[in-house]
Amino acid sequence: MLATTDSVELARRIRVHVLRMTNRARASHVGTCLSAADILAVLYAKVLRVRADQPDWADRDRFVQSKGHGGAALYAVLAERGFFPRDWLGKYCEDNSPLAGHVSHRGVPGVEASTGSLGHGLSLACGMALGARSAGRGARAVALLSDGEMDEGSTWEAFLLAGHHRIENLFAVIDYNKIQSFGRTDDVLSLEPLAGKLSAFGWNVTEVNGHDHQALAGAFEPRNGRPTVVIAHTVKGKGVSFMEDRLEWHYKSPSADELERGLRELGEPL
Amino acid sequence: MRKAATDAIYELAKTDPRIVFVGSDLGAGTMDKFRKEMPERFFMEGVSEQNIIGMAAGLAMDGFIPYVNTIATFLTRRCYEQVAVDLCLHNLPVRLIATGGGVVYAPLGPTHLAIEDLAIMRALPNMTVTAPTDAPEARRLVMSTVDLPGPLYVRIAKGGDPVVSRDEDGFQVGKAILLRQPKDVLFVGIGVTVNRCLAAADQLAAQGIGAGVLNMHTLKPLDEAGLLSAAKGVRAIVTVEEHTLMGGLGSAVGDVLLRRLGRTAPDLITLGIPDVFPEKYGSQDALMKHFGLQPTQIAEAAVRVLSAPVGAAA
Numbered sequence: 001m002l003a004t005t006d007s008v009e010l011a012r013r014i015r016v017h018v019l020r021m022t023n024r025a026r027a028s029h030v031g032t033c034l035s036a037a038d039i040l041a042v043l044y045a046k047v048l049r050v051r052a053d054q055p056d057w058a059d060r061d062r063f064v065q066s067k068g069h070g071g072a073a074l075y076a077v078l079a080e081r082g083f084f085p086r087d088w089l090g091k092y093c094e095d096n097s098p099l100a101g102h103v104s105h106r107g108v109p110g111v112e113a114s115t116g117s118l119g120h121g122l123s124l125a126c127g128m129a130l131g132a133r134s135a136g137r138g139a140r141a142v143a144l145l146s147d148g149e150m151d152e153g154s155t156w157e158a159f160l161l162a163g164h165h166r167i168e169n170l171f172a173v174i175d176y177n178k179i180q181s182f183g184r185t186d187d188v189l190s191l192e193p194l195a196g197k198l199s200a201f202g203w204n205v206t207e208v209n210g211h212d213h214q215a216l217a218g219a220f221e222p223r224n225g226r227p228t229v230v231i232a233h234t235v236k237g238k239g240v241s242f243m244e245d246r247l248e249w250h251y252k253s254p255s256a257d258e259l260e261r262g263l264r265e266l267g268e269p270l
Numbered sequence: 271m272r273k274a275a276t277d278a279i280y281e282l283a284k285t286d287p288r289i290v291f292v293g294s295d296l297g298a299g300t301m302d303k304f305r306k307e308m309p310e311r312f313f314m315e316g317v318s319e320q321n322i323i324g325m326a327a328g329l330a331m332d333g334f335i336p337y338v339n340t341i342a343t344f345l346t347r348r349c350y351e352q353v354a355v356d357l358c359l360h361n362l363p364v365r366l367i368a369t370g371g372g373v374v375y376a377p378l379g380p381t382h383l384a385i386e387d388l389a390i391m392r393a394l395p396n397m398t399v400t401a402p403t404d405a406p407e408a409r410r411l412v413m414s415t416v417d418l419p420g421p422l423y424v425r426i427a428k429g430g431d432p433v434v435s436r437d438e439d440g441f442q443v444g445k446a447i448l449l450r451q452p453k454d455v456l457f458v459g460i461g462v463t464v465n466r467c468l469a470a471a472d473q474l475a476a477q478g479i480g481a482g483v484l485n486m487h488t489l490k491p492l493d494e495a496g497l498l499s500a501a502k503g504v505r506a507i508v509t510v511e512e513h514t515l516m517g518g519l520g521s522a523v524g525d526v527l528l529r530r531l532g533r534t535a536p537d538l539i540t541l542g543i544p545d546v547f548p549e550k551y552g553s554q555d556a557l558m559k560h561f562g563l564q565p566t567q568i569a570e571a572a573v574r575v576l577s578a579p580v581g582a583a584a
Contacts, residue, residue, distance in 0.1 A: 124331070
């Protein structure tokens with residue numbers, strides 16, 4: 001399969017990989033990977049200035065996937081963009097594989113930071129963005145957060161700091177699929193009014209349909225001397241009808257039959 | 271001691287553009303010169319230790335060498351997971367300058383004491399753990415840290431502590447300094463207990479007992495060779511720490527003795543803080559006395575072990 005720069009095709013491939021990886025590894029978090037697939041596809045096809053053949057390039061944009069439980073999707077996009085061979089994905093979660101269940105940086109080209117404990121990524125991205133600004137580099141730092149992660153106090157510390165310092169080259173994307181581990185975010189711990197809170201913290205707030213590639217692609221230009229948060233309204237399990245907006249796909253792993261049905265829906269030859 | 275450390279950070283930053291300072295709402299005027307002369311590398315953030323550790327990690331990932339300073343207990347317990355995951359897992363050169371370790375903040379009560387900081391930092395892979403004994407040693411330590419790989423914890427004492435370190439001994443992280451040659455007993459101290467050990471050794475000398483003093487300023491990596499060499503021929507070792515007895519200097523020394531010398535090891539007495547939250551508050555000295563960590567008490571502990579039958583210690 002050739003590499004693609006078409007974000008729609010890239011998102012489809014991410015979803016296909018995620019289904020196969022979570023089925024094979026009997027792993028969780030397929031729903032969260034599917035909800036973020038379009039965001040990751042747009043970032044890696046259209047937004048981030050990164051080089052697969054030079055992952056440590058000093059002037060690259062930094063991407064931190066703070067929602068580390070969606071590791072399968074990040075590995076999938078990195079493999080599709082050529083950071084490492086696609087066949088690594090077949091060993092996801094296996095003994096001695098570099099690809100751990102949650103995002104792991106060790107031995108994985110293109111991964112900036114290991115995550116999995118929530119509430120770390122935005123602080124890391126703050127430091128990366130401040131570092132780039134202090135050194136006079138034009139690089140951006142982008143952190144992808146989950147909605148459940150917005151419960152963490154450290155996340156709000158970082159929102160407060162970035163607004164105060166007007167870190168214009170910092171971006172947060174919230175994958176707002178409105179389902180966390182125990183139930184709907186509105187029932188577990190409501191974040192609303194989310195846009196108003198983040199705006200009050202000194203951020204540009206852009207609300208988009210998190211599956212609309214054009215809208216996502218236009219959301220990452222620095223402006224107003226403020227950091228920008230993209231509230232991406234998404235559907236958990238997006239792209240596989242029987243997984244969409246269903247709580248059980250936070251933890252459930254697709255069976256062989258479910259994998260087959262999912263791949264068929266994604267137009268993937270079995 | 272804190273001023274000696276922060277002055278050293280300023281000096282390093284003047285000549286090395288990778289060095290940045292990160293504080294968490296420190297006292298007004300802290301590091302004024304640094305702030306005025308290198309504002310783009312000076313970050314005084316709010317009371318948000320978790321976030322500043324993550325931010326320092328992000329800066330280090332960008333190639334900077336952050337020196338982060340705040341009160342010891344807040345720099346360890348409050349953000350332990352960030353220290354573990356962001357700093358240690360990624361093995362980043364972030365330096366934690368922890369003000370008021372041990373019972374320095376005794377007047378403020380138990381919320382401000384850092385009596386387990388060395389143990390919990392020591393438990394983290396990649397972390398180097400140090401506690402200089404006086405201001406000149408704090409300076410020597412900081413000046414030697416720029417290119418040290420990985421994260422570093424520096425426990426800073428109260429300030430105005432007796433100066434017992436010597437220029438001619440130099441300083442190297444991970445290399446203990448034998449301040450006094452032992453004969454009968456070896457005191458092993460860390461941080462400000464080193465000066466108490468020296469005073470205890472003076473008292474014992476007057477009684478004809480030859481006590482040596484080893485300044486174990488680096489708890490991790492522990493200088494095993496230096497310890498074993500200093501311990502050669504002594505009847506007993508007494509470790510002295512302003513810290514819980516769970517997992518600190520006494521534990522580390524005991525582990526080495528057991529593992530390397532087994533039944534031939536000298537008797538070991540560990541002095542420190544028992545497994546309690548200190549109920550008393552007041553002065554650092556009063557609390558140290560309460561826990562038996564002042565010179566006379568240290569000397570008495572040595573006499574006790576030396577007059578007991580071999581192997582009857584502890």
